[in-house]
Amino acid sequence: MFCRLRTPVILATSVEVDAMAQYAMQRILLALPTLLLVSFAVYSIVRLLPGDAVDTFLAQNNLRYEGDRERLEKDLGLDKPIVTGYAEWTADAVRLDFGTSFTLRRPVQDLLLERLAPTITLGVLAVFFGVIVGVPVGLVAATGQDGPMDYGVRGFAILGLAIPNFWIATVVVIVLSKELGWSPAGKFVPLGVDPLASIRSLLIPAAILGLATAAALARFTRTQALEVLKQDYVRTARAKGLRERVVIMRHATRNALIPVVTVIGLQLPILIGGSVIMETIFSIPGIGSLTVSAINTRDYPVIQMINIVFALTVITANLATDLCYPILDPRIRP
Amino acid sequence: MESYKPYWTSSRRTSRRRLLQGSSLAALGTIGATLLGCGGDDDDAAPTSNPDQTTPEPTSNGGSEPRQGGEIVFADDQDVGTLDPLFSNVAGRAILTATHSRLVSWKHGADVGQWDHIIEADRGVATDWEQPDEQTYVFNLKPDVSFHDKAPVNGRTLTAEDVVYTFELWRDSGRSAQAVRDMASVRAIDAQTVEFKTNSPYVPFLQWIASSTNVILAPEAGNDGDYSDLASVIGTGPFMFESYEPGFKVRTVRNPSYFVEGEPYLDAFELRPIPDKNAVAAAVRTGEVDIGWYWWQGLDPSLAESLLRDNTSLTSYDDWTPGSPFFITAKVDRPPFNDPRVRQAVSLAVNREQWIDLLAEGHGLISGAAPYQFPDKWYLWPDDLNEHYIRHDLAEAKKLLEAAGYGDGIDINRFLSYARGSNAMPETELIVEQMKQVGINLTIDQPEYLAMIDQWLKGEFEFAWTTTSYSSDWDTSMYGHWHSSGFNAAEGNRYGINDPELDELMDRQRVTFDEEERTSIIHQSQQLNARECYMIYEVARLQHMPFPKDVRNFGPHSNFDGGGIVSVMWRDA
Numbered sequence: 001m002f003c004r005l006r007t008p009v010i011l012a013t014s015v016e017v018d019a020m021a022q023y024a025m026q027r028i029l030l031a032l033p034t035l036l037l038v039s040f041a042v043y044s045i046v047r048l049l050p051g052d053a054v055d056t057f058l059a060q061n062n063l064r065y066e067g068d069r070e071r072l073e074k075d076l077g078l079d080k081p082i083v084t085g086y087a088e089w090t091a092d093a094v095r096l097d098f099g100t101s102f103t104l105r106r107p108v109q110d111l112l113l114e115r116l117a118p119t120i121t122l123g124v125l126a127v128f129f130g131v132i133v134g135v136p137v138g139l140v141a142a143t144g145q146d147g148p149m150d151y152g153v154r155g156f157a158i159l160g161l162a163i164p165n166f167w168i169a170t171v172v173v174i175v176l177s178k179e180l181g182w183s184p185a186g187k188f189v190p191l192g193v194d195p196l197a198s199i200r201s202l203l204i205p206a207a208i209l210g211l212a213t214a215a216a217l218a219r220f221t222r223t224q225a226l227e228v229l230k231q232d233y234v235r236t237a238r239a240k241g242l243r244e245r246v247v248i249m250r251h252a253t254r255n256a257l258i259p260v261v262t263v264i265g266l267q268l269p270i271l272i273g274g275s276v277i278m279e280t281i282f283s284i285p286g287i288g289s290l291t292v293s294a295i296n297t298r299d300y301p302v303i304q305m306i307n308i309v310f311a312l313t314v315i316t317a318n319l320a321t322d323l324c325y326p327i328l329d330p331r332i333r334p
Numbered sequence: 335m336e337s338y339k340p341y342w343t344s345s346r347r348t349s350r351r352r353l354l355q356g357s358s359l360a361a362l363g364t365i366g367a368t369l370l371g372c373g374g375d376d377d378d379a380a381p382t383s384n385p386d387q388t389t390p391e392p393t394s395n396g397g398s399e400p401r402q403g404g405e406i407v408f409a410d411d412q413d414v415g416t417l418d419p420l421f422s423n424v425a426g427r428a429i430l431t432a433t434h435s436r437l438v439s440w441k442h443g444a445d446v447g448q449w450d451h452i453i454e455a456d457r458g459v460a461t462d463w464e465q466p467d468e469q470t471y472v473f474n475l476k477p478d479v480s481f482h483d484k485a486p487v488n489g490r491t492l493t494a495e496d497v498v499y500t501f502e503l504w505r506d507s508g509r510s511a512q513a514v515r516d517m518a519s520v521r522a523i524d525a526q527t528v529e530f531k532t533n534s535p536y537v538p539f540l541q542w543i544a545s546s547t548n549v550i551l552a553p554e555a556g557n558d559g560d561y562s563d564l565a566s567v568i569g570t571g572p573f574m575f576e577s578y579e580p581g582f583k584v585r586t587v588r589n590p591s592y593f594v595e596g597e598p599y600l601d602a603f604e605l606r607p608i609p610d611k612n613a614v615a616a617a618v619r620t621g622e623v624d625i626g627w628y629w630w631q632g633l634d635p636s637l638a639e640s641l642l643r644d645n646t647s648l649t650s651y652d653d654w655t656p657g658s659p660f661f662i663t664a665k666v667d668r669p670p671f672n673d674p675r676v677r678q679a680v681s682l683a684v685n686r687e688q689w690i691d692l693l694a695e696g697h698g699l700i701s702g703a704a705p706y707q708f709p710d711k712w713y714l715w716p717d718d719l720n721e722h723y724i725r726h727d728l729a730e731a732k733k734l735l736e737a738a739g740y741g742d743g744i745d746i747n748r749f750l751s752y753a754r755g756s757n758a759m760p761e762t763e764l765i766v767e768q769m770k771q772v773g774i775n776l777t778i779d780q781p782e783y784l785a786m787i788d789q790w791l792k793g794e795f796e797f798a799w800t801t802t803s804y805s806s807d808w809d810t811s812m813y814g815h816w817h818s819s820g821f822n823a824a825e826g827n828r829y830g831i832n833d834p835e836l837d838e839l840m841d842r843q844r845v846t847f848d849e850e851e852r853t854s855i856i857h858q859s860q861q862l863n864a865r866e867c868y869m870i871y872e873v874a875r876l877q878h879m880p881f882p883k884d885v886r887n888f889g890p891h892s893n894f895d896g897g898g899i900v901s902v903m904w905r906d907a
Contacts, residue, residue, distance in 0.1 A: 051784030059787050105416045105562035114580055170612050177616035178644055185613035186409075186606055186622060188582055281610045285413070285581015289609075293415075296783050 024323060031315045035308060039093075042307040043086045046300060052078060053102040056297040076102055078300075089304065099301035103293075108305045111290065116309065117191045119286035121199065122278065123271040125206030130213025131264060135257070137214070138221025142229060142256075143248060153218055160215025169208050169281045186283040205278040213267050220263055224256040231255075258325065265321025269314040398886050404905035405602040406885065408896070409614045411627040413581050413607035418562040419549055420507050425605060427546050428896025429584050432603055433482075434549035434569030435459050435593075437473055437497060437528075438540065440806075442898045443889045448653055449708045451806040453544050457594055457898060459492055459570060460528075468535035468847065469518070471543075473497070475526045479593045482574045484565075487552045489591065492570055494522035500551045501530075503559055535845040537852065538807035545806065546895045572598040572901040581607060592901075599904035605896070611637070618880060619644050625881045625888070635695045638878030651879040651890060659705030660758065662765065662870040664746075664797045667830025671797075675738040677867035681723035682731035683772040684765070689873050693760055697876035700724060703864035704812065705802060706874035707892065712808050712856045714864075722864035731772045743773030750779050750795035752786060761872070762799050793821070793828040806893055808856050809844045815869065816840055816859065831868050 054072045073079045080088070092099065098108040141153035177183045184204045189197040228234065229252055237247045276288030287306060294302035414426040422430055438458035440451050455462055460473040475494060483489035501520045518531040532539055542548070551561065555568040567575035570593065573586035583606045588598055606623060608614040615633070617623040619641050626633070633641070642648050662680065664671035671677055690698030699706065702714045703722060716724045735741060751762040759780075766776045776797055781789060789795065805811040814820040817840045820827030839859040846852040863869060881888050884906040891899055 049785065050781070051786075051788035055784060055787045055791055058791060103415060103421065105418050105421050111580070170610075173610075173613050173616045177619045181620050183613070183616040183620040183622045185610070186582075186608050186617055190579060190582070281613055283581070283606070283608045283610075283613060285579070285607075289581065293412075298784055 020323065020326065024319065027315075027319050027322070031312075034315060035311055036090075038311040039090070039304065039308055040086055042304055043089065043300075044082050046298065046303050047082055047085075049298070052298045053300065054078065056103065098305045101294075101302050102299045103297050104299070104302075108301045111302065112287070112305055112309060115285060115287045115290045118188065118198075118202070118284050119272055119275050119279070119288055121191065122202050122206055122209065122275050122284065122286060123268050125199065125202055126210035126271045126275075127213060127264065127267050129207050129210030130217055130267060133210070134214035134217025135221050135260065138218040139225050139248065139253065139256070141218065141222040142225030143244075145226060150222075153222065157215040157219040160211045160218075165208050165212060166277045166281065168211065169205065169278060172204065172208065173281060184282060188282070188284045202284070205282045205284065209271060209275065209278050213271065217260065217263060221256065221260050224259055225252060228252045228256045261324050262321055265317050265324070268317045269310065272313055273310060398904075398906055400596065400599050400886070400904045401906070402599055402601075402904075404600055405604065406600050406625070406900060406903065406905070407604045407606060407623045408900075409606050409608040409617060409623045409626045411607070411609050411614075414578065414584055414605065415580075416562060417564060417567050417575070417578065417584075418560075419547070419551065420503075420561065424894050425607065427894045429575070429586065429605055430549050430567075430569075430897070431546050431571070431895045432573040432586050432897030432900060433567055433571045433575050434551070434897075435479070435571050436544060436546075436548050436550060438463070438544045439898055440544055440891070440893065440895060442891060442895065443902050444651075444887045446889045446891070447710065448655065448890055448892045449710070451541060451544070451893070453540055457572075457597075457901065458544070459497070459550060459593075463540075468845075469532045471530040471532075471539065472523070473528045473530075475528065476593055477526060479570050480591050481552050481555075481570050482568045482589060483591065484568050484574070486554045487568045490552075492550065492552075493525045494528045495525075496550055496552060497528045498522050499553045500548070503551065504548060507559075535847070537844055537847055538809045541806040541810065546893055546898075571897050573603050573897065576602075583607075594901070598901040600900065603896075603900045615641055618648070621645070621647070621882070624885060625879070633878050633880065635697055635876060635878060638880055641880045642878075645880075647883055648880045649883045651881065651888060653877060653879075653890070654699055654706065654709075654874045655877045655892075659707065660761065660799060660801045660872040661705065662797075662799055663829045663868065665793075665795070665830050666868055667832060670738070670740055670744050672830075673738045674866050675734040676740060676744070677870075678723045679731040679734040679738075679772060680769065680774065681867045681870045682725065682727045682734070683768055683774065684870060685726045685768050686724070686873055687726065688768070689761075689764065690875075692764060694873060694875040698873040699875075701871040701874055703860045703869075703871070705871050707811065708808060712853055714857055714860045718857075719864040720861055723867055724864070728771050735772060735774075740773070743775060745775045745777075746797045747777045748779045748794070748796045749776040750786065750789060750798045750800070752790045752795075752798055752800035758799060758801075765799055790828065795828075798829070809840075812859070813840050813844065816863070829868065833862070833866065833868070836862050836866075836868075 052073075053076055054069055057072055058068065070079075077085065077088075089099065096109070100107055101111055104111060137153050137156070141150045144150050173183065173185055187201045189201045191198045229248075234247060234252055237251050238244075272287065274288075275284075275286055276292050278284065279286045279288040280292075287309070290302065291306050293299070294306065408428070410425040410428065412423060412425050414429055415421075415423055417426055417429060419426075419430055419434075436458055437460050438453050438455065440446075441454045441456075446452065459475055459479045461476045463471060463473045465471055475492065475497070477491070479492040480489050481487040481492060498520050501517065505517055505520075516533050516536075518533045520528065520530050523529050530539075530543075549569060549571075552568055555561065555566045557563065557566070561567075564575070564578055572589055572592045572594070574589045576585045576587045578584045583604050585602060585604045587602045588600065592598065606617075608617055608623065608627070614623065614626040615637055618626050638650060642650060662684065664677070664680070666672055666677065671680075686698075686700045690696060690700075700716060702716050702719060702724065704713060707713065716722055732741075735744075749762075749766070751758050762778055762780070766778065769776050779789075779795065780786070790798075790800070802811065802815060814826035815829075816831060816836055817827060818832040818837050820831075836859060839855055839862065843852050843855040843859070846855060879890055882905075885903060886906060887903050889899060889902075
């Protein structure tokens with residue numbers, strides 16, 4: 001077992017590659033009924049909620065409750081039964097026509113394409129921040145168990161998880177503007193305009209968003225690393241006279257990271273879903289803020305599409321996580 | 335070989351010393367956090383309400399000569415979403431009033447009060463107008479008004495047909511104001527003359543024509559009445575649409591062919607959505623944004639004072655405003671609130687001074703029997719009312735409830751706080767506490783936002799804390815709320831007010847063209863509400879609107895005429 005762990009896993013056989021490809025294909029095919037189920041559930045549940053887009057128009061424009069309601073319902077296609085409406089929506093979706101936003105009057109796919117990039121970039125940066133801070137810090141804590149560094153990391157982890165990110169964001173915005181005369185809000189640059197400037201404009205909100213991820217990963221990595229460091233093969237490696245750094249990096253880390261990868265993989269959908277607060281405070285035109293306004297106005301086409309996107313993100317993240325395992329541990333095969 | 339014990343199950347004894355050290359640290363930390371958190375203001379003086387009921391003069395900020403150049407950036411709390419005039423929101427209207435003109439518009443500037451809806455010909459496409467009879471309006475158009483030089487309109491001259499097209503589109507879309515939809519007809523008498531006829535005499539008709547929603551459109555700019563494409567944003571306004579980055583900003587630039595000579599003074603006007611109050615304050619503090627979204631509702635005094643302290647290049651426009659005018663009401667067509675004594679008791683139970691102290695940071699004015707608006711025209715203060723219950727008197731309130739048969743108290747299970755986007759929970763909770771003092775026990779019914787709207791539209795509540803919109807005329811503000819026929823309007827009478835005397839007054843004021851007589855009728859309606867307490871209004875709060883000192887002629891306005899406000903502004907440097 002010890003020798004197998006040292007074997008570079010990149011040298012997988014063609015049989016193993018075929019098996020992984022087949023596994024990936026199966027998972028992709030399974031995604032289709034999942035998406036169908038999610039889309040129907042969202043389509044029907046959101047229409048059962050009290051209030052609809054017509055109420056938004058009536059209230060915003062002080063229209064007539066009787067007289068205008070029927071006309072607006074017909075205009076928006078809200079007079080159809082749920083099953084009929086869903087069948088029509090599915091038929092259109094197959095042709096990649098996801099409808100027009102009730103309130104923004106634009107094709108839903110255009111809206112989503114505009115808003116997806118900032119949110120995904122924010123989410124990826126947040127995960128990246130969480131990983132590059134949380135994992136090394138957790139490893140350092142584990143190797144210095146019960147030392148000052150360990151206590152520091154554990155304190156950081158507790159604070160990072162306990163303090164709400166919206167509070168941190170608000171304090172950052174206020175302090176930066178008061179002390180440095182610089183406001184990080186409203187600085188977003190679209191990716192298409194200047195990719196580097198866009199990423200720079202998202203660094204602060206991403207760091208704040210990723211703080212909780214870093215805290216969680218630090219704790220989890222520490223726990224896993226402590227577990228692994230007590231294994232027999234690690235003791236053997238030390239007994240062989242290997243330097244501690246080699247023992248940690250070559251033998252312990254990879255095994256400690258297997259469960260950590262699961263956590264990382266699940267963070268991206270969580271962060272994308274939780275980006276609404278950062279998007280609101282920093283005025284980032286992403287999916288999060290679009291989701292909130294769509295729900296508040298019952299903009300059904302937008303809600304539908306956003307949920308499909310979220311479902312796809314979760315499915316993709318899970319698949320990517322599963323495909324990473326064999327790379328880390330050759331014993332694991334799909 | 336020693337058996338392996340996972341870290342988390344291995345027993346680790348904690349020494350007494352470690353336990354004492356850890357406990358002491360935890361205790362010190364808690365005490366420290368408590369001291370920090372409970373630190374109060376240095377100023378312990380209790381804030382007092384303003385006993386002076388006169389309307390203060392807004393701070394003037396004009397004084398220099400207009401000059402060309404410079405740009406201005408406003409922030410709004412929402413994104414425009416769409417610049418389709420038929421679907422635009424408040425933010426969208428701020429832009430559309432900059433890129434388009436109306437038939438007539440309001441006067442703007444630092445010397446114009448927030449509530450002054452002075453219709454003038456200067457910035458409308460009409461040069462003047464006549465009213466040959468009570469149901470006919472004839473507008474003569476300026477001959478030199480041209481659309482923006484963009485395809486497919488290509489800078490052509492505006493004609494009467496454009497006005498006719500626009501108003502017929504508004505009427506037929508069903509998304510315009512009631513008055514427009516109730517037009518009997520609109521026609522072009524010739525290329526420069528438009529005639530409107532109304533179904534019945536209607537005094538505020540001209541104010542509706544001036545409304546920020548009624549921007550004049552070019553037929554060929556849209557796609558068979560569909561103006562959702564950004565390429566359709568072509569008007570005759572002082573600014574031309576340049577770009578829209580969704581969720582980030584809308585930018586407009588100076589129209590070199592604008593029909594008002596010399597205007598606009600500014601080269602560009604931008605609007606950015608910054609929903610978070612602290613973020614917009616930060617943006618103003620650092621100069622990223624010139625004027626925050628408080629340009630139509632003001633900032634709380636403490637936040638405004640903080641901005642002015644941190645950025646000495648800012649000054650402030652200060653005025654009394656009710657924000658969005660909130661009021662207490664109830665289902666007055668059924669027990670217990672169909673008894674005026676119960677409604678009067680509610681008014682007496684409201685502690686308005688406490689409201690001012692707790693919610694308005696000590697700066698507020700006790701309102702009369704109408705929302706604080708049109709202070710120099712129609713508004714009556716409590717001292718002007720003959721019989722009212724606008725005071726805090728718990729003993730009197732309890733006597734009234736006893737006399738009405740509710741000495742044992744009233745339990746209300748559906749207290750709806752219909753805040754329409756605002757955070758009204760502090761006020762809602764304060765009302766609950768204040769009503770408890772007289773035995774009226776309210777249970778807050780606060781569903782999710784659109785469920786709340788749905789509930790409101792269906793009239794499903796017993797007691798409510800709700801708001802109304804600003805408007806340009808008494809009738810458009812109050813008719814739907816106070817008249818028995820008002821239920822059908824989304825913002826209308828869901829409270830069951832059915833008072834023949836009030837109906838008669840509301841019907842009469844909308845057809846009385848004599849200003850003095852109309853004012854008298856409006857005053858009578860306020861006297862009636864003061865007596866009957868159908869609606870109990872919140873206090874007017876002092877709001878501050880910080881803006882850069884070099885910006886001149888900034889006059890916030892209660893209507894969302896962003897273009898009108900900006901077109902008369904300039905920057906000194």
